[in-house]
Amino acid sequence: xxxxxxxxxxxxxxxxxxxxxxxxxxxxxxxxxxxxxxxxxxxxxxxxxxxxxxxxxxxxxxxxxxxxxxxxxxxxxxxxxxxxxxxxxxxxxxxxxxxxxxxxxxxxxxxxxxxxxxxxxxxxxxxxxxxxxxxxxxxxxxxxxxxxxxxxxxxxxxxxxxxxxxxxxxxxxxxxxxxxxxxxxxxxxxxxxxxxxxxxxxxxxxxxxxxxxxxxxxxxxxxxxxxxxxxxxxxxxxxxxxxxxxxxxxxxxxxxxxxxxxxxxxxxxxxxxxxxxxxxxxxxxxxxxxxxxxxxxxx
Amino acid sequence: xxxxxxxxxxxxxxxxxxxxxxxxxxxxxxxxxxxxxxxxxxxxxxxxxxxxxxxxxxxxxxxxxxxxxxxxxxxxxxxxxxxxxxxxxxxxxxxxxxxxxxxxxxxxxxxxxxxxxxxxxxxxxxxxxxxxxxxxxxxxxxxxxxxxxxxxxxxxxxxxxxxxxxxxxxxxxxxxxxxxxxxxxxxxxxxx
Numbered sequence: 001x002x003x004x005x006x007x008x009x010x011x012x013x014x015x016x017x018x019x020x021x022x023x024x025x026x027x028x029x030x031x032x033x034x035x036x037x038x039x040x041x042x043x044x045x046x047x048x049x050x051x052x053x054x055x056x057x058x059x060x061x062x063x064x065x066x067x068x069x070x071x072x073x074x075x076x077x078x079x080x081x082x083x084x085x086x087x088x089x090x091x092x093x094x095x096x097x098x099x100x101x102x103x104x105x106x107x108x109x110x111x112x113x114x115x116x117x118x119x120x121x122x123x124x125x126x127x128x129x130x131x132x133x134x135x136x137x138x139x140x141x142x143x144x145x146x147x148x149x150x151x152x153x154x155x156x157x158x159x160x161x162x163x164x165x166x167x168x169x170x171x172x173x174x175x176x177x178x179x180x181x182x183x184x185x186x187x188x189x190x191x192x193x194x195x196x197x198x199x200x201x202x203x204x205x206x207x208x209x210x211x212x213x214x215x216x217x218x219x220x221x222x223x224x225x226x227x228x229x230x231x232x233x234x235x236x237x238x239x240x241x242x243x244x245x246x247x248x249x250x251x252x253x254x255x256x257x258x259x260x261x262x263x264x265x266x267x268x269x270x271x272x273x274x275x276x277x278x279x280x281x282x283x284x285x286x287x288x289x290x291x292x293x294x295x296x297x298x299x
Numbered sequence: 300x301x302x303x304x305x306x307x308x309x310x311x312x313x314x315x316x317x318x319x320x321x322x323x324x325x326x327x328x329x330x331x332x333x334x335x336x337x338x339x340x341x342x343x344x345x346x347x348x349x350x351x352x353x354x355x356x357x358x359x360x361x362x363x364x365x366x367x368x369x370x371x372x373x374x375x376x377x378x379x380x381x382x383x384x385x386x387x388x389x390x391x392x393x394x395x396x397x398x399x400x401x402x403x404x405x406x407x408x409x410x411x412x413x414x415x416x417x418x419x420x421x422x423x424x425x426x427x428x429x430x431x432x433x434x435x436x437x438x439x440x441x442x443x444x445x446x447x448x449x450x451x452x453x454x455x456x457x458x459x460x461x462x463x464x465x466x467x468x469x470x471x472x473x474x475x476x477x478x479x480x481x482x483x484x485x486x487x488x489x490x491x
Contacts, residue, residue, distance in 0.1 A: 008368060012363075012366065013371065017378055020378065020379065091402075
């Protein structure tokens with residue numbers, strides 16, 4: 001009696017388990033995994049400097065790592081804006097940049113002090129986007145327009161003749177006119193006077209979220225200053241919108257540049273894979289350091 | 300049919316699972332960060348809850364009772380729910396990879412969403428019929444979805460507001476949830 005009861009229970013559970021397991025097997029065959037899409041979306045947000053400061057050999061490997069759970073704060077060139085964009089995409093919380101990967105600095109390009117260059121080609125091999133040209137025993141030079149400022153060429157240089165030249169920041173701070181403004185009281189007067197039927201009050205609220213600001217037709221603002229004049233809180237609305245527009249433009253420009261660099265990087269990668277040259281894989285940090293030490297010791 | 304509508308309205312508003320019975324609070328807090336992902340989560344939970352209440356009815360009445368094995372109720376319900384959750388995870392991963400990435404662990408966690416098992420067990424305890432069980436499950440799921448989406452929308456609005464430092468993060472979310480719960484207490488008068 002006891003035995004049959006136990007048997008019945010075991011059989012029932014096993015049957016339920018088998019049936020649902022079989023169903024799952026069939027459905028997983030039917031719906032294939034498409035994890036690559038996420039990697040592509042993440043990769044689009046990375047700055048594509050290919051600097052490897054995150055500990056991965058390039059931006060796409062880091063994107064893959066993020067897709068499988070790596071931290072999002074390991075990209076110094078991207079800085080806060082990239083972390084924020086990633087946090088938005090993945091629904092995670094914003095975290096400060098991981099200082100162990102490096103610090104976010106102003107955009108810069110490498111420049112070779114040409115009289116000192118000995119023509120060793122080490123920097124050419126290190127450059128992830130083929131932005132350095134030159135030949136063995138000949139002077140090298142950096143194509144400034146192609147340089148991503150990744151600083152990967154600095155460590156291999158045996159004579160330390162590569163400098164980083166800061167490009168200067170494009171940041172335009174808010175105009176310096178006296179600011180008597182008070183917080184927005186949501187009176188809505190600005191919405192009535194706007195000749196373009198925009199909602200300046202909403203635009204002010206979302207001034208830091210460029211995507212939302214754009215969906216509120218930020219680009220339609222003709223900067224007529226009517227909203228400034230009627231605002232009882234004296235908020236310099238037009239100046240703020242100008243800044244937001246500028247930020248939007250800047251983001252688009254960076255996006256285009258990143259895509260271009262990415263294409264150069266991927267072309268280089270495929271070339272390296274295709275060639276059987278000994279430089280087919282990028283040296284790890286430790287290998288670079290060892291190579292550097294041996295050269296500096298005069299071996 | 301009027302009965303079905305009554306069950307639906309009562310489970311969505313009067314006896315809302317999240318706000319009145321306090322079941323399923325984990326995804327309510329965890330998966331409500333973004334409106335879009337909350338909608339996805341709500342859809343997945345609705346799917347699982349409705350099917351789970353139907354499947355648990357079938358298992359209870361055609362397997363457990365005939366073989367006199369009611370003591371295996373909880374474990375067999377859990378197996379069914381887990382299978383349904385896995386199925387929905389496979390579908391989400393294949394069709395909406397980004398949503399799958401955002402929700403992450405919260406999709407498998409639907410298994411342990413107490414609202415799902417709760418609905419199945421309450422159905423058995425009240426000895427509801429097949430159709431009534433499904434209606435109850437659907438109502439519970441819609442109530443959960445309503446709350447989750449509402450809460451996510453509120454949280455998205457809050458992100459752009461200036462909140463005093465001591466209230467930022469979890470604190471303001473708890474307060475908001477509490478106020479929502481108070482609002483839902485207003486429906487208690489609508490009992491039969």
